[in-house]
Structure formats: structure tokens, C-alpha cells
Amino acid sequence: MxxxxxxxxxxxxxxxxxxxxxxxxxxxxxxxxxxxxxxxxxxxxxxxxxxxxxxxxxxxxxxxxxxxxxxxxxxxxxxxxxxxxxxxxxxxxxxxxxxxxxxxxxxxxxxxxxxxxxxxxxxxxxxxxxxxxxxxxxxxxxxxxxxxxxxxxxxxxxEEGKAAGMKLMGNLFLLTLTAGISDTLAFAKGLNIPASDVSALFDSWNPAAMMPTRLKKITEGNFSNPSWELSMARKDAGLMLQAAKENNTKLAVIPAIAAEMDSWIEKGYGNSDWSVIAKDNI
Incomplete structure (x- = not known):
């Protein structure tokens, strides 16, 4: 029973x-x-x-x-x-x-x-x-x-409670993923790019395939051989923020990421791989 x-x-x-x-x-x-x-x-x-x-x-x-x-x-x-x-x-x-x-x-x-x-x-x-x-x-x-x-x-x-922590960690990723999708759609809308074109882009380009490599790079602390320099990633974030401002588009995630990038650039990591923003979390 x-x-x-x-x-x-x-x-x-x-x-x-x-x-x-x-x-x-x-x-x-x-x-x-x-x-x-x-x-x-x-x-x-x-x-x-x-x-x-x-x-x-x-x-x-x-x-x-x-x-x-x-x-x-x-x-x-x-x-x-x-x-x-x-x-x-x-x-x-x-x-x-x-x-x-x-x-x-x-x-x-x-x-x-x-x-x-x-x-x-x-x-x-x-x-x-x-x-x-x-x-x-x-x-x-x-x-x-x-x-x-x-x-x-x-x-x-x-370890007692580890399953609970892993569940919350997974849900955290899902929340940030959805917020990122929301920002992406909002940004596209501001540029008069239809949602169907956003879908078409991700049908052809799958950024999820990069996740294992990106996670490995971060957990190994490998930031000195950049594939995308933090200063250049911050430049792109600035372009996004400027376009969003011009189009009255509200973004939830990118402003926080840009602020974190600024903090690491001030510490002298501008020429490091942009994933250095995760350095303190490993």
C-alpha cells in the first residue's frame, strides 16, 4: 500500500x-x-x-x-x-x-x-x-x-541534502536560461527582428553545444588563452545596452553581466578570456 x-x-x-x-x-x-x-x-x-x-x-x-x-x-x-x-x-x-x-x-x-x-x-x-x-x-x-x-x-x-542542492542548481540554470531567452527576444523585437528569425538562427547555430567546453575551461581556471577577450565581450555588451536604450527595450540579464565585466576589467583582466568573470566561483 x-x-x-x-x-x-x-x-x-x-x-x-x-x-x-x-x-x-x-x-x-x-x-x-x-x-x-x-x-x-x-x-x-x-x-x-x-x-x-x-x-x-x-x-x-x-x-x-x-x-x-x-x-x-x-x-x-x-x-x-x-x-x-x-x-x-x-x-x-x-x-x-x-x-x-x-x-x-x-x-x-x-x-x-x-x-x-x-x-x-x-x-x-x-x-x-x-x-x-x-x-x-x-x-x-x-x-x-x-x-x-x-x-x-x-x-x-x-551526502545528505546534496540531491536538494543539485536540484536547486539545475533550476537556477533553467531560470537564467529563460531570462536570457527573454532578453534575446526583447532585443530582437527592439531591432524589428521577428521571433521566427530568432528561431531560425538557433535552428542552425546551437550554442548549447559549447557548454561542456565552456564549463571545462572555467572549472580548469583556463583564462589566459582567450577565445573571446573580456574587453571585447564588454564592448559587445555595450552595443547591446546602447541599442536597447535607443529602442526602449528592457533587458533583465545583460546589465548585470556588464557590471560584472566592468568589475573584472578594473581588476586588470581585460585581456583574459571573458569567462574569467566566473573565476571566484571555482
Missing amino acids: KAFLGTGLLGSNFVKAMIKHGDEVQVWNRTAAKAKALQEFGAKAFDDVAEAVKGADTIHVTLKDDDTVNEVLAAACKGFSPGVTIIDHTTTSAKGAIERTAEWKAKGYTYLHAPVFMGPINALESSGNMLVSGDQGVISRVEPELSKMTGKVINFGS
Whole structure:
């Protein structure tokens, strides 16, 4: 018997996939209608979270944040079976994941943080990536079940909270990537370049292919043999800022990058590879 707490877009599709695999699933959601909607697929919905976990040997959690997870588990624990395993897929802080692991272990339960790089479709199709770290004995025991839920389980070793940090790091990259795309489209619009032409450019030129080489260059601290000098990159950033100003275009990312470039040029790194702006972060 499994219980699933939190049946939003991601959680509800996890539940549907579990039922499709033959699992019996009890569900709860703060908005009860979302849990009850899963009854037509074979889930059993409860209004009381403590009732929803009764009889379950594994409890999956997909909620909002640290505070919500703590609040819901505190209410649910009245119905916990002895030695139950809690698998939390919520994106939380690393500190929160570490604290919950220790807290629930002290109470005689197993807590494993297993955040995901998965959207609702991935949850339904059991594809995407699930991240884990911590007690390797626990991970070995639950990995067969986790593997049924996702395309790949990525184990980051025995350090508690590392999976949470890796998840946030990945999301940080996605946020900055999207902000960069937004700046690109805004800049193009200001120059009367249609979005279709932007798409055509990236259909032919894939800057993502440069990422492994760029990351290696940065992590190796190899800034003295530039492929693009910082002073020249800053010149281009200046042209972008000037064009944006002339066209009343608001850019979110480039002004901050230009300021960071100026700081490193003032330190005497103008002739270094422009990626030297990451030097203090390695």
C-alpha cells in the first residue's frame, strides 16, 4: 500500500502511473477536490491526511516547500505505520532535507529526499530524472520503486541534502536560461527582428553545444588563452545596452553581466578570456 500526499499536476500523474503499474494508492491534497478526482482512476481519496497514510508502507510527498512539507508530515504522522518510508519529491532547501532526514530517523521512520527534473508528462510516462543522495542502504532498498517512477535515478552519493542542492542548481540554470531567452527576444523585437528569425538562427547555430567546453575551461581556471577577450565581450555588451536604450527595450540579464565585466576589467583582466568573470566561483 502506498500513500501520496500532494496531488497537483505532478503528483496526480505520479499516482496515475502507480495505479497503472498495479499499485494501490491512497491520496490526500489540501484542496480535496484534486485528490478526489483521482478516484476515477482507482485511487482512494481522504480528507484527513492522517487517515490517508494509514496502512501505507511508503508515503510519497510532492508539496510546495519546506514549511508545507513539515506541516503536512507533522499532521500525517498520527497515522504512520511503524517504520514507514517517506519519499519526498518536493523541491526544498538542502538544509531542510538534512533536518528532516535526521528528525524522522530519530522518530523511527525513514525519510529520503528525491527531487525530480520531471514535468507532469514525465510523471505519467515514468520518464525524466530523479535525484537522490544520503544513506546508500536506504537508496538501494527503494531504488527499484523509484526506477519505476522515472527514466533515470541519479545517485549523488552519501551526502545528505546534496540531491536538494543539485536540484536547486539545475533550476537556477533553467531560470537564467529563460531570462536570457527573454532578453534575446526583447532585443530582437527592439531591432524589428521577428521571433521566427530568432528561431531560425538557433535552428542552425546551437550554442548549447559549447557548454561542456565552456564549463571545462572555467572549472580548469583556463583564462589566459582567450577565445573571446573580456574587453571585447564588454564592448559587445555595450552595443547591446546602447541599442536597447535607443529602442526602449528592457533587458533583465545583460546589465548585470556588464557590471560584472566592468568589475573584472578594473581588476586588470581585460585581456583574459571573458569567462574569467566566473573565476571566484571555482
